[in-house]
Amino acid sequence: MLASSQAGLDIPDYMDRIARRAVRASREIAHAGTEQKNRALAKVAQSIEKHRAVILRENNRDLAAARKSNLSSALLDRLELNPQRVDSMANGCRQVAELDDPVGEMTALVDRPSGLRIGKMRVPLGVIGIIYESRPNVTIDAAILCLKAGNAVILRGGTEAIHSNLAISRCLDEGLEQAGIHAACVQLIEVTDRAAVGELITMPEHVDIIVPRGGKSLIERISREATVPVIKHLEGLCHVYIDDDADLGKAAEVSYNAKARRYGICGAMETLLVAQSVAARFLPGLCARYAEKGIELRGCARTRELVPGLQVAGEDDWRTEYLDAILSIRIVDGIDQAIDHIETYGSHHTDAIVTENRAHQDRFIRKVDSSSVMVNASTQFADGFEYGLGAEIGISTNKLHVRGPVGLEGLTCQKYVVIGDGTIRA
Amino acid sequence: MLASSQAGLDIPDYMDRIARRAVRASREIAHAGTEQKNRALAKVAQSIEKHRAVILRENNRDLAAARKSNLSSALLDRLELNPQRVDSMANGCRQVAELDDPVGEMTALVDRPSGLRIGKMRVPLGVIGIIYESRPNVTIDAAILCLKAGNAVILRGGTEAIHSNLAISRCLDEGLEQAGIHAACVQLIEVTDRAAVGELITMPEHVDIIVPRGGKSLIERISREATVPVIKHLEGLCHVYIDDDADLGKAAEVSYNAKARRYGICGAMETLLVAQSVAARFLPGLCARYAEKGIELRGCARTRELVPGLQVAGEDDWRTEYLDAILSIRIVDGIDQAIDHIETYGSHHTDAIVTENRAHQDRFIRKVDSSSVMVNASTQFADGFEYGLGAEIGISTNKLHVRGPVGLEGLTCQKYVVIGDGTIRA
Numbered sequence: 001m002l003a004s005s006q007a008g009l010d011i012p013d014y015m016d017r018i019a020r021r022a023v024r025a026s027r028e029i030a031h032a033g034t035e036q037k038n039r040a041l042a043k044v045a046q047s048i049e050k051h052r053a054v055i056l057r058e059n060n061r062d063l064a065a066a067r068k069s070n071l072s073s074a075l076l077d078r079l080e081l082n083p084q085r086v087d088s089m090a091n092g093c094r095q096v097a098e099l100d101d102p103v104g105e106m107t108a109l110v111d112r113p114s115g116l117r118i119g120k121m122r123v124p125l126g127v128i129g130i131i132y133e134s135r136p137n138v139t140i141d142a143a144i145l146c147l148k149a150g151n152a153v154i155l156r157g158g159t160e161a162i163h164s165n166l167a168i169s170r171c172l173d174e175g176l177e178q179a180g181i182h183a184a185c186v187q188l189i190e191v192t193d194r195a196a197v198g199e200l201i202t203m204p205e206h207v208d209i210i211v212p213r214g215g216k217s218l219i220e221r222i223s224r225e226a227t228v229p230v231i232k233h234l235e236g237l238c239h240v241y242i243d244d245d246a247d248l249g250k251a252a253e254v255s256y257n258a259k260a261r262r263y264g265i266c267g268a269m270e271t272l273l274v275a276q277s278v279a280a281r282f283l284p285g286l287c288a289r290y291a292e293k294g295i296e297l298r299g300c301a302r303t304r305e306l307v308p309g310l311q312v313a314g315e316d317d318w319r320t321e322y323l324d325a326i327l328s329i330r331i332v333d334g335i336d337q338a339i340d341h342i343e344t345y346g347s348h349h350t351d352a353i354v355t356e357n358r359a360h361q362d363r364f365i366r367k368v369d370s371s372s373v374m375v376n377a378s379t380q381f382a383d384g385f386e387y388g389l390g391a392e393i394g395i396s397t398n399k400l401h402v403r404g405p406v407g408l409e410g411l412t413c414q415k416y417v418v419i420g421d422g423t424i425r426a
Numbered sequence: 427m428l429a430s431s432q433a434g435l436d437i438p439d440y441m442d443r444i445a446r447r448a449v450r451a452s453r454e455i456a457h458a459g460t461e462q463k464n465r466a467l468a469k470v471a472q473s474i475e476k477h478r479a480v481i482l483r484e485n486n487r488d489l490a491a492a493r494k495s496n497l498s499s500a501l502l503d504r505l506e507l508n509p510q511r512v513d514s515m516a517n518g519c520r521q522v523a524e525l526d527d528p529v530g531e532m533t534a535l536v537d538r539p540s541g542l543r544i545g546k547m548r549v550p551l552g553v554i555g556i557i558y559e560s561r562p563n564v565t566i567d568a569a570i571l572c573l574k575a576g577n578a579v580i581l582r583g584g585t586e587a588i589h590s591n592l593a594i595s596r597c598l599d600e601g602l603e604q605a606g607i608h609a610a611c612v613q614l615i616e617v618t619d620r621a622a623v624g625e626l627i628t629m630p631e632h633v634d635i636i637v638p639r640g641g642k643s644l645i646e647r648i649s650r651e652a653t654v655p656v657i658k659h660l661e662g663l664c665h666v667y668i669d670d671d672a673d674l675g676k677a678a679e680v681s682y683n684a685k686a687r688r689y690g691i692c693g694a695m696e697t698l699l700v701a702q703s704v705a706a707r708f709l710p711g712l713c714a715r716y717a718e719k720g721i722e723l724r725g726c727a728r729t730r731e732l733v734p735g736l737q738v739a740g741e742d743d744w745r746t747e748y749l750d751a752i753l754s755i756r757i758v759d760g761i762d763q764a765i766d767h768i769e770t771y772g773s774h775h776t777d778a779i780v781t782e783n784r785a786h787q788d789r790f791i792r793k794v795d796s797s798s799v800m801v802n803a804s805t806q807f808a809d810g811f812e813y814g815l816g817a818e819i820g821i822s823t824n825k826l827h828v829r830g831p832v833g834l835e836g837l838t839c840q841k842y843v844v845i846g847d848g849t850i851r852a
Contacts, residue, residue: 027769030793031793110814112813112814116803116807118814121791123795125826126795208825208826249848250848251848253848254846254848261850343453354848366456366457366530367453369549369841370841371841373842374846375844376845377542377850378846380851381540381542381844386540387844388536398655399551399635399839400826400827401826403839403842413826415795415798416797416813416830417799417800418800418803418807418813419803420802420807422673422803423680423803423804423807424804425683
């Protein structure tokens, strides 16, 4: 059901039917065994490989339309699939099959004086809505993570990728069916009408959680309008603080890597904080290295005294996630001012200290309220794969439920299991 | 600042100041040691005992005003303090001091191929807003749990209890100060204007979570209007299912206790489901016992054939949390119809099966999507103390973050701690 045939479609009714199918399917997939889920993942991988040509052809339709609408080259790049990208979708399925199944895990078992044995069982969340932008591979990545964690998923991709997504969605259907899993466990919203999103995020009676994947403006808009809980991945305004007691060799490596390895990821450093006592020895050399790489540097007054020719960094800079070859630098009196800066201007995503001083490490770890607090490590490590989660559906900047990189466990919850023997309460 | 002096007060400004103070205080209390927090709890207990007469006098002012406004006797009972109730507030402080401090606990430590050591540290949530109704003891109970978990708390009690709450709040201030903890860690909203609640629940930039404690209508209203996440404690429409393979002796004890021990608590059974194969042997005796206790019974058609003289139970009954001496009874074909009934009509709070059949136990545990699933035990056990949490701030019917009885851990979250040695990402 494509855009062309959507005229007159009753969107609330269409979404209600999708959501109800998802709820029914979620009860089924919640109890599918690990083997059956892994078989489905293997079958989806095969189906993607079998239909590679179709996927690429449909992707070409999207690309042609995108070029016609003069979409930006960055967006075209995100939209484009090629044989390698298709292969990596198939491989992704096999990798997720390898991951431990979190469902059914029992923890915190206690025997109570009442005679009850009480524990917590990990169970799927139920129905998950994923809202994403132009990358068609998210259709697979998100679907298979939700599936492995025992959830039904409703996918809403970008309008510009609709043909690619439909082709990929048919592979999901085929693979699931071959493994005996109801295809309604993974449903792609086939209408491109924006109203469908509005419905999806306001159905708390059917949908348990929304995971938006995309830019800050998408996530902010969805968070504002949603009545379903949202796992938010807002900005990463990350800091590295070089302490008085830093090993300046490590400090230079970490600072350079945190900014220069990749600019556009949420774990990239945006502001470098340097203790005043080491700044003169540390900053000139590092700044030369940044400049050589073509990184624009903006400094506070003290920094600009030490390193001539820098732009001025002001209030706005401390609050900006550049996601670009720009870095702001501030010299601070010491650890307390650094922590204060991070708590005032940061986004509570990922922040690092470089120091050999254990007391300073501990103080930084305890006082910096970020989803990841790092010691002597590059902020660019903020990533589910690097953390050993095996997969990642996003990095949560929420405090509740799940914080930091979100893997399979973040797509589940726990329930109490209480076992008695005819036990009654006095 | 009482109602009489509130005319012309700028509520948004007043609440903004309270919230900003709470945020600053939260950074302090987050790093207070266990000993200091426990000392504060002991000092609060002493202060309550010292000012018992003042608390009772101020409570009498509230009671007199409530009687004048013809408030119901149930509400007057909730509002009333007496020496025993005041003592139990002080004892509550000492009990919470005994509980393990969840803050700082490290789990899930892994060494990664990159050389990083990664773990999760349990940390306070930050600022917690508690909105409650007439019981003044909640002022203490809620404050001390938030405090022990390292959070700043903003308390909003019922207007009818304002003098009692102010007196109790002064004991909190005194105890905290004696332990060297900033009094802003526990703030009572001193204006009774309803607009203050509206502000509190729409400050996600300052307040991390709202815990409403009260009736369903309060919680629903707050959930609807809040932009801060809410730990909801909605209704407990609890079921007990008596399986074909039940030990009917245990079944009778559990069914009777689940309904008759207390009617008004969320863990009370509201609907009894009985497998058809055991109904004739089981129901007549049990129904006689319920009737003797004065419990009104409403049955499905099959139940009414077996037990003459029952009221008719209809669709509405299956959906009603009576919280009263009323029970609806349905005979089902077996476990699958029972599960289907629970999933269709239940509130996902607490549901039990009585059976000796292990396969049926497992199926019930896996398929019933409730915060507590019980086997051969009374649903009246749904309670943080019975579960060994040591304390309870409510029972969450959310799936996210915390589900079921909420103790100290539910008032915290986790952050990643990443330790390297100058480690950079390739």
